[in-house]
Amino acid sequence: MTVLATVFTGVLIGLAGVLMLVSQRQEIAVQTADNSRVHFMCSTRSCVELLRHAPVATPAMSVRYASTEVRPALSLWPFTDATGTRFEQAGDGPRREQDEALAIAADAQERLNSATLALLGVLASITALVSVTVLAAANRVLRPVEAMRAEVAEINEHNLTRRVPVPSSDNEIARLGATLNETLDRVHHAVEDTRRFVADASHELRSPLAALRAELEIALQHPHMADWPTVVKAALEDAERLQELTTDLLLLARLDADALDRQDTVDLTAVVQREVARRAMVTLEADDQVLVPGRRAQLSRLLGNLLDNAERHAGTEVVVRLRGGTSATLEVIDDGPGIPEADRDRVFDRFTRLDEARTRAAGGAGLGLAIARRIATRHQGTLEATDADGFRGIRFVATIPTGIPQPRKATSLAQQRAGDEVWQFLNGSIVPTHGHIPEPRPAPAPDLDWGLIFGEHQPAHA
Incomplete structure (x- = not known):
C-alpha cells in the first residue's frame, strides 16, 4: 500500500513538476529577453542607444528606431553548465559583445537551475511526507489485524x-x-x-x-x-x-x-398411517395427503423415534396429529409424567436421559430424540417439546415446510416403501421394537439411499 501510494503520488507530483518547470523556463526566457533588450535610434551614419531618463538630441536628418535582445536556449536539466548555454541575438539593431550576451544567457540558466533544484526538493519532500503518512496510517490500521493473526496462530x-x-x-x-x-x-x-x-x-x-x-x-x-x-x-x-x-x-x-441434496415428494399422511398401524395404543388424527419434500425413510424414522419415546413413558394413550398447510405439523402427545420445562431442550442432546429413563429395561441410549431433531433440521424444519393441551404428559411438535409437491409414479412409491421397510429392518428399528420381521418385498430400486444404509459398502445387486 505504501509503495503504491508513493508511486502514484510521485507520478502525479512529477507531472505537475514538469509542467511547472516548463512554465518557469518560459517565464525566465521571456524575462531575460525583456531585460536584455536595448533600443537604438539610428541614422544613415550611426546608431545611438536610447537610455531611459537620458535626453537624446534630435537629429536633423531622418532616423529609424531599432532594438536588440538576447534569447537564451535554456535546459531543464538542473546540473547544466551555465557557461555553455546557447543563445541568439534577435532584432535589427547593433549586436552585443559575445561575452556580454553569454553572461546574460548564463545568468538565466543559473536562475532556472536554482528554481529546478528547489522545485525538485519540494516535490521530493511532499512525496516522502505522503509515503511516511501512508505507512504510519497503514501500520495503525493493520496493527489490530496483526494482533488477530498472532492470536489465531497460537490457537490449536x-x-x-x-x-x-x-x-x-x-x-x-x-x-x-x-x-x-x-x-x-x-x-x-x-x-x-x-x-x-x-x-x-x-x-x-x-x-x-x-x-x-x-x-x-x-x-x-x-x-x-x-x-x-x-x-x-x-x-x-x-x-x-x-x-x-x-x-x-x-x-x-x-x-x-451428508447434505439432503436429493429429495422426493413424500406423502406424510401415508407414512404416519403405516407407522401408527404397527402400534397398539396410538390414536391418529391426520389430514389427507400431506405432501412434503424429503426422504421417506428418514421421516419414518423421525416419527418412529417419537412414538418409541411416547410409548415408553405414556400411561394409557398416545395421540398423533398431522396437519397440512404451508408447513406440515406433526404432533406426538402422551399422557405420561411429562418433561420439566428446564429439560425440554436438553432431551434433544445426544446421550441425554432423564432420571426415570436410566434403566436398561426402560431407557434407550439417549439418541432417539437427537436423531429425530437432526432429521427435522435436515428437512428445513424444527422439533420442539411443549406442554400437552388436555394431557398431563408432553407434546413433541415437528414442523416441516411443504414446498411445492411434484407428481410421482405409483410404481416408484411402492418401491420406495419396500426400501423403507428394508432400511428399518437393517437399522434394527423393527425387530427390537415390534418383535417381528416384515414380509418379503420386491427388491428395492437402485436409486434408494443405500449410502445412508450401508455407508461405503454397497449391496452386490445394486
Missing part, C-alpha cells in the same frame, strides 16, 4: 478458549474480529460436542460389551453350572443393544455429514 485444539482482540472502533476490522470470534465459538462448541460425543459413545458401548464379556466368562469358567439358553439369550440381548447403538451412531454421523 488444546486452547480453543482463546479469542482474538476486537478493536473498540466500529469499522470493518472490528467486525472482522467479531466474526472471527463467532467462528471460533462455533468451532469450539463443535469440537467440544465431538469430544463429548466420543466419550459418551465409548461409555455407552463399553457397558453392553462389559456385560456381554462378563456373562460369557462366567459361563465358560463354570460350564457345568451355566444355563446355556439363558446365557445365549442374555448375550443376544446385549448384541442387539450394541447393534441398535452402533446403527444410531452411524446414522447420526451420516446425518451430520
Whole structure:
C-alpha cells in the first residue's frame, strides 16, 4: 500500500513538476529577453542607444528606431553548465559583445537551475511526507489485524478458549474480529460436542460389551453350572443393544455429514398411517395427503423415534396429529409424567436421559430424540417439546415446510416403501421394537439411499 501510494503520488507530483518547470523556463526566457533588450535610434551614419531618463538630441536628418535582445536556449536539466548555454541575438539593431550576451544567457540558466533544484526538493519532500503518512496510517490500521493473526496462530485444539482482540472502533476490522470470534465459538462448541460425543459413545458401548464379556466368562469358567439358553439369550440381548447403538451412531454421523441434496415428494399422511398401524395404543388424527419434500425413510424414522419415546413413558394413550398447510405439523402427545420445562431442550442432546429413563429395561441410549431433531433440521424444519393441551404428559411438535409437491409414479412409491421397510429392518428399528420381521418385498430400486444404509459398502445387486 505504501509503495503504491508513493508511486502514484510521485507520478502525479512529477507531472505537475514538469509542467511547472516548463512554465518557469518560459517565464525566465521571456524575462531575460525583456531585460536584455536595448533600443537604438539610428541614422544613415550611426546608431545611438536610447537610455531611459537620458535626453537624446534630435537629429536633423531622418532616423529609424531599432532594438536588440538576447534569447537564451535554456535546459531543464538542473546540473547544466551555465557557461555553455546557447543563445541568439534577435532584432535589427547593433549586436552585443559575445561575452556580454553569454553572461546574460548564463545568468538565466543559473536562475532556472536554482528554481529546478528547489522545485525538485519540494516535490521530493511532499512525496516522502505522503509515503511516511501512508505507512504510519497503514501500520495503525493493520496493527489490530496483526494482533488477530498472532492470536489465531497460537490457537490449536488444546486452547480453543482463546479469542482474538476486537478493536473498540466500529469499522470493518472490528467486525472482522467479531466474526472471527463467532467462528471460533462455533468451532469450539463443535469440537467440544465431538469430544463429548466420543466419550459418551465409548461409555455407552463399553457397558453392553462389559456385560456381554462378563456373562460369557462366567459361563465358560463354570460350564457345568451355566444355563446355556439363558446365557445365549442374555448375550443376544446385549448384541442387539450394541447393534441398535452402533446403527444410531452411524446414522447420526451420516446425518451430520451428508447434505439432503436429493429429495422426493413424500406423502406424510401415508407414512404416519403405516407407522401408527404397527402400534397398539396410538390414536391418529391426520389430514389427507400431506405432501412434503424429503426422504421417506428418514421421516419414518423421525416419527418412529417419537412414538418409541411416547410409548415408553405414556400411561394409557398416545395421540398423533398431522396437519397440512404451508408447513406440515406433526404432533406426538402422551399422557405420561411429562418433561420439566428446564429439560425440554436438553432431551434433544445426544446421550441425554432423564432420571426415570436410566434403566436398561426402560431407557434407550439417549439418541432417539437427537436423531429425530437432526432429521427435522435436515428437512428445513424444527422439533420442539411443549406442554400437552388436555394431557398431563408432553407434546413433541415437528414442523416441516411443504414446498411445492411434484407428481410421482405409483410404481416408484411402492418401491420406495419396500426400501423403507428394508432400511428399518437393517437399522434394527423393527425387530427390537415390534418383535417381528416384515414380509418379503420386491427388491428395492437402485436409486434408494443405500449410502445412508450401508455407508461405503454397497449391496452386490445394486
